Amino acid sequence: MTRAEAFSEREVAMCTVARMIEDGRTYWAAGGGTPLYSVLLGKKLYAPDAQYITEDGVIAPEPLLPFEPMMTMVASRAVYRALSWGTMNSAGIHAQLGHMDYGVLNTLQVDQHGNINSTVLGEYGAENARRFGGPGGADTIAACCWRTILITDQEKRKFVREVDFISSPGFLDGSPGARERAGLPRDTGPWRVVTPWAVYDYFDRRLRLMARVPWVTTQEILDECEWKPLVADEVEVLEPPTDEEILILRTELDVRGQTTDAAGAWITWDGEKYVRAG
Amino acid sequence: MTRAEAFSEREVAMCTVARMIEDGRTYWAAGGGTPLYSVLLGKKLYAPDAQYITEDGVIAPEPLLPFEPMMTMVASRAVYRALSWGTMNSAGIHAQLGHMDYGVLNTLQVDQHGNINSTVLGEYGAENARRFGGPGGADTIAACCWRTILITDQEKRKFVREVDFISSPGFLDGSPGARERAGLPRDTGPWRVVTPWAVYDYFDRRLRLMARVPWVTTQEILDECEWKPLVADEVEVLEPPTDEEILILRTELDVRGQTTDAAGAWITWDGEKYVRAG
Amino acid sequence: MTVAPTPERPIEILASGTGRYHPVDPDGFRAHIRDNKDRSLTPRLMTAKEAVSRFVADGDYLTYECNYLMRGPNAVIHEIIRQQKKDLWLAGKFTYVDVALLVGAGCATKADCGFFLATPVIQRAVREGRLEVYEYSNVIMTLRLQAGAMGVPFLPVRSFGGTNGFDHSGAKLVRDPYTGDPITIVPALNPDVAVIHAHQADVYGNARIFGTGISDVESALASKKVIISAEEIISTDEIRRNPGATSIPYYAVDAVVESAFGSYPGTCPGYYGSDPAAVIEIFGAVMTDKIAPYVEKWVTAYDTFEELLEKQVGFSKLMEMRRRETAREGYRA
């Protein structure tokens, strides 16, 4: 597989997540954007026997792509040839039972313990607070899947010490057993955070930088974290996207570039190295 | 409608219940015996817009009669042309929500407060105790329907002061609010008890004889009650079964006489009066 | 009942949310069902105008399925706006533009939040205290409806604990008497009125919904008043032909509204696709704070939803939407 020579930052993040997808695992994907496309890309290229469940409970569809604008759930193309249709409660209940290996979701803000904020920036209820859409399905995904993969952009304001509002649970205050004390299922929690620049895991329930793309340095990444995460002794360097990955993303999945062009810089190969044009 | 001149005691009880069936009400019938046939008879003759739900949640079927032996639920003839199929939980939940006007059931033993025993005769757990099948659906029918109609035989041992075991709730200890204190839905409870000889209602949550068939006296009825019920000032005299009722019972409903011949004496018209041959 | 032989420790309440929630009253709900639902097979077919004037009251708690873009009961939602219903409390789960639309149209002053677009009109209404928002999640909202649909006061759940949403909700963290572990319980939700768009219904309200959904059955069973709009009115004989296809039984339903293309501009899976241009128009309208002109152009300019379809959308556009929806398997009984 040859390395791609021009791609967007969002495309990088989706390719990174796609490579984490494993055969024989279930993936509960929030909404219909980057989480869904990442899982589909991984399924097409690396893990044909990975199975995904839509936020609203559709089990293992073979969607008719592309979708009409916004029609990423409920619509017949999105639920096509599923093994079973469902409801919000069937999805939530199967997750409560432990059938969901991985949750894949994105967010506005994440903190050192993997707590997720999609409700408000600023102090809840304050004059100047800015309200957002709310957790949607993410709260149950983050609570009940065995492991969660969080996708976000690498921006200072997104990586904070403590989120302004815990919409969906990470390791809460980070103490051992905090999730269990809050009534959440045992042995669950955050697993990875993926940005266009980096991959994070958790050490002692605290966010840790574990890998970076070749075209940014560890320092550049840390500069884009308001609260500094732990840093692994060896920060692995990620392989750039391949032509094959990018081709599938653009021609089969996100053909309108709704998620890929939506934001972020462009990365190109100048003959010697990858260059990021912000 | 001409009075029938020969019929069994069980047939009398079913005709009596059939005449209580009202249009526009829902009837949750326990099992497939006398409760079901009584409701069907009432629907055919007196209340075409009465609707019934089978114990296992089938809504308003138009059953293909007669049934194969024992095949009174689940089987396709029993659930034929329903408005909706269901499950045990859908039935129980609709009842919890208050959609069931009347419950119709039969029992082994009933007490002065309408409590129902279908579990054990004798002291629970004792050497000489005799075990029976258990409440089945009757507990939820007696708990959650707005009113319950109980069908049983007129035998001393069936009418007791206190049942040996409360399998399904009546007015419990008979005190005001006893059902509510036990977590049961407000304003529900026993409404009628029907035997081949008599109809009982409740006064201050205590069983009261309100009507009798012409061929037995109030005293004979009381003689067949181990614990004496209250007696209404006016004990109404019931109309005997009609030819039409008996014909439908025998030719359309219980064609094998499974419920009608099962037990009880035979009543015949001797030209002047009805005579009971025990 | 025998009290437990060894006196038992009571169930500790470890934490409680302090958010306001729609009152929990299972017995009161039962009494409403007994006194107001029609268990007879009497036709309840009526216009959206009649259904909304009879069954949607100012101040009602309103839930709708699924949303404006996906099998939404849009004909009825338009009528609610047209009749200028006031002070509604919305179940804002799995929804995008609807909450902004109803707040912008002056119909809603409260919303439980699972997910809805926090558009400028929402931001402003919250800031100015014209909209109160209580915090849940999509699944917690549908589980609250499930509790309401079971006639019980609460349900235990495995998510929501530990969040700040919990703090601003009606949830409680208690010690489970069976395991001794902490478990979250959430209050049942019994909306005053549910509005649901089905593929088919008979005149009594026996309704068939094909494909996926969010909480159609839960909302229908949990709500005091239920309005079903349907693409097609079918015979009760057809309902009886396949009782397994009935999603909602007649006795839970108060009104049936015939509403072909009732989910326009959204899709009704198996029947028609969306109108992408009109979908983007409503999105743009709510995101750019142009709700008033949208309502004027699409809602109040017409007496009925059908008139909107007739005069503004037109037959060939509707047929094109139907043509674009080629999926049929699984969308019929």
Place this chain on the structure above:
Amino acid sequence: MTVAPTPERPIEILASGTGRYHPVDPDGFRAHIRDNKDRSLTPRLMTAKEAVSRFVADGDYLTYECNYLMRGPNAVIHEIIRQQKKDLWLAGKFTYVDVALLVGAGCATKADCGFFLATPVIQRAVREGRLEVYEYSNVIMTLRLQAGAMGVPFLPVRSFGGTNGFDHSGAKLVRDPYTGDPITIVPALNPDVAVIHAHQADVYGNARIFGTGISDVESALASKKVIISAEEIISTDEIRRNPGATSIPYYAVDAVVESAFGSYPGTCPGYYGSDPAAVIEIFGAVMTDKIAPYVEKWVTAYDTFEELLEKQVGFSKLMEMRRRETAREGYRA
């Protein structure tokens, strides 16, 4: 989480049943699912012999749907008797002869009672302490399964309170923190193994059940090990053709057993009627205490259920049962 501002009164426990119940452990159940259920699309088609030897262990809590006479998983039940499984704990709900049969065959020593025929063998076993019975009702049993199928430790219910069954059960009467009224809660039931007969299934366990049922879906989701026997094995393409017809998803299923006429002598609605003579024979056998000869004649005399159908029932009787079942509408996808 903020603790409630005004310190709250704990939830009073007003009464507790003292009956033994299958342990409640939602997190342990989740761990079992994670470690033992196969989320990959790997065929799990096997014989009843293999399914029972792999997935039914002595001492297991066993639930089956519906019962021996009505779409019962009789091929698997026969195999359980043939393999002389011991000390089973049965979910005795909505069932007639099955409990007596399994007790009489020496396989079961405990039963939760919703309803089952209390035959002479049951009377004797209870008297002699070889069978323990715990008291519930049909709906309370299926609601316990519903709790188990939701992954929660208990459910509130509106029946069962005030009965003596309550006293001999795992139920509790508590004060609802939302209404202040007493409410009964019942412990979740997560059986070790569920045995369910479906009309159709693919090799992965995606199963279709047509018509009515008791608690097929609840039992499948609530149980640690799930054996589906099916009248027909169909392709996964056929499953995908109509996803709305899938009753049970593959990832809940451990074994799929092809079993045409697997409910004999009972009916499989839409496929075949019952064998009235054989139905009356099993009834007679359990009521007149002739279980041993019945088991010998109908079960242990054969290596497989198919052999029983071949040698004792025969093709023309089976075809006659199929002919007698004329209902088809609603019994196909």
